[in-house]
Amino acid sequence: MSTPPPATLRGFLDAHFASPDDLAAAPALAQLLRRECAELDASLRRIEAQLRAAAASWLARSAGGRSDLRRIRFRSTGGAVDAEDDDGAETVRKLGLPALVREIQRIHTIRLYAATLQLEALVGNLEDVAFSIVRQASKLNLSSILRKSNEAELKHAKLLTAVNAVRDIERELVRVSTSRPKWTSLIMAVDSRVEKTLAILRPQALTDYRALLAALGWPPSLSSPDTENDNYSQIPNPLVLMNEENKEKYSQSFLALCALQHVQANREVRQCQAAAATPALADSKHFDKTACLDNGLWAIDELVHPVASRMEYHFAKWSEQPEFIFTLVYKITKDFMDGVDDILQPLIDHARLAGLSAKESWVTGMVKMLVGYLERQIFPALATSNQDQTTAAKPEVESSWMHFNDLMISFDKRMQLLADSGIQKIASLSEGLSRSLSVFSIYNEHPDWLQIWASVELSSAQDKLKSEMEDETSWSCSDSQHDQLGHMENSIKFLLSTREDYKAPPVSEFVVKTALSMSERGRALPNRGMQIHYNRSSSVKFLNDFFLVLRDRCEALQLSNTALEDQSLSKASCAINAARYCENVLREWDEDTTFLDMGPQGSLFTDEISFLVKLGTNYLEQILSAILLEFEDLSWEYVQNIGSWSGQTAVDDQILDEENAGVSLGFIACLDVLTDRTTKLKQYLNSKDFLDLWRSIAEGLDYFIYSSIRWGELNFSDTGVIQLRVDTKALLHIFRPFCSRPEAFLPFLSESLRLLTMKESDAHYLLEMLTDDTRSNNCLKHQGLHHVNAGQAAKILRSRKFGG
16 A cells, blocks of 8 residues: 655645646646756755865865874974974974964854855745745635635645744854854845845735635624713624634634744844844744834734724714724723633743733734824824914814823723733833833824923913912912910921921912823823923923912012012012922922933922022022111111110119110110011911021021120120120020020120120139130130130120129
């Protein structure tokens, strides 16, 4: 009993002799086969002869080289050599080691030449298989696709052979590029031939895959949605309804297409690598989808394309109701989700496409389809309407943009939930994986549209802010914290976080919430660069505009040029509080991972924070300067008379002491105004800035009064010392509600009084010690005096008149 012919031979015969009429072409086919066999035999004989010659040459040179090296080694070690060895060594000396090196290099070149011949053979095999597949394709028809035949099996086998050939070529190219990085011409020539071949194979493989899908009944008919009730009928999935035989055919076609895409992607990786690329990259059996499959899986994209053509029929009817477009896309995606996962995920796992999810690929494909439609039909019209808008039509156009982006944000979230359903994801990676699914990728290729969206967001926010600022109650600061509080309660108030803590006006919170809302909407954008551009054109600009308003409100008060009034203090304090509150919020945002690395120094709001810090500091300094100047004007006569009181406040013949002495009449008005200013500032200003401000006021008054006294020219009697002490205590009394030891912030007056109230003997002793430069500083520190120096202390002591 004769052995039946192999399956490949039967397939070949079935392909060329499908009917008795094809027998007439048998002589021509036989002649073609004999000619191809003769050419292949001749090529094989040439390669064998070249290899034999190269091997013989290499063996001869290798034996000679080994003999020469052996003689040199014996010669160098002083070993005995015979005459024949001497002759060989002399030959080596004449020829020289460079010639030996050249021979070794020539041997290495022959090896590389053999690799080149192998590349030629691999590429030739790939081209032959591709030619065979294309020639066979014309004989297939739609009716025979699902029918069991050897033709389809043979074609599938040829496609896998071509894929394996490309994989072998890639492995060889990586080896050549690593060992011979300068052989770029050879690599480019091979790449060009392989690329041309793949340009033939891919369309043919996709055509066969589409034909199989059509034979399976894909795409199914789409039922129209009930727009009134938002109800949809369930759409049958042909992939789920396949019988076992058709499922096997589909699986083979799916896997072959995945394999072809895999090798194509590996080629792209290799071509993008630097000279340091390792062979493991192209030789790896596993594949990282994030590197090369960002554009989707071909096999799943081909499921989406025919569905898209039917969906666009419905889209065209809903140009004025875009919510129906997003709803239909979501509905179709969801209906086929289970079938896609059940049928395609095992195939993807079988293809060893590591990390690739069928659900995510299906969702990505549907999103890409929708992006394409929006890019062609919807956004150009929106952009045109924005450019051509009149003042009256502006609100309507902006509303359309806002509404459409709201729909996109909602759609993105729902589609992401579909893609992630049933998948365990690491929280830190989930955002990166979702970027490929965003419908907002439409802005990636159209930055002008992104700018329009940002401008619309900014315009809408500015309109709302304008109406908010027109209400004066939005600028009123809280006065619920103006009660006189003890030190313990006050210290708690320095931990500020909320608007109420900062006593900021309500408009500042409105601005912060509006800017945050704009930034949160921008998070839907698929990459950092787009998010930065959007934020800088919308939320950051919106904040800057408000900060300029704060500055203008303060400048309009002209604090340094006019007398202080309660209204001026209130408005300036509110503006400072708003600036401090906004500064605190921006610093918190900078620490949020959402805003990290969005700016040149890692901060998106560096310039804005600096502006607010400068604004608050400048106007606090203006308030401080105005209060000190006001105090100076009111107290000028008083400070000129310090030290010349000499009993003028005594009553009859009573001895003046602190018990019956009153505050100097010229000093009372100053203290009253200062008390009023500090009380109002405590009521209006946030606790942190008020703390710094009252301390600065105290230090400024301390230096002003101390430096105004003509030390060394006046003679302080006992009465004068007591009066200065009473007046100083009255001044300290103003600051005592804010601090248990306000003396620490009036150090010059406090230390001057300590020197003036010393006993006469102690004063004379200290004055003598101060004349000794080597001991003066230690002496002052021993007395607890850390601010006045030796010269100042000496002047103060000389101004003391004892016994008067």
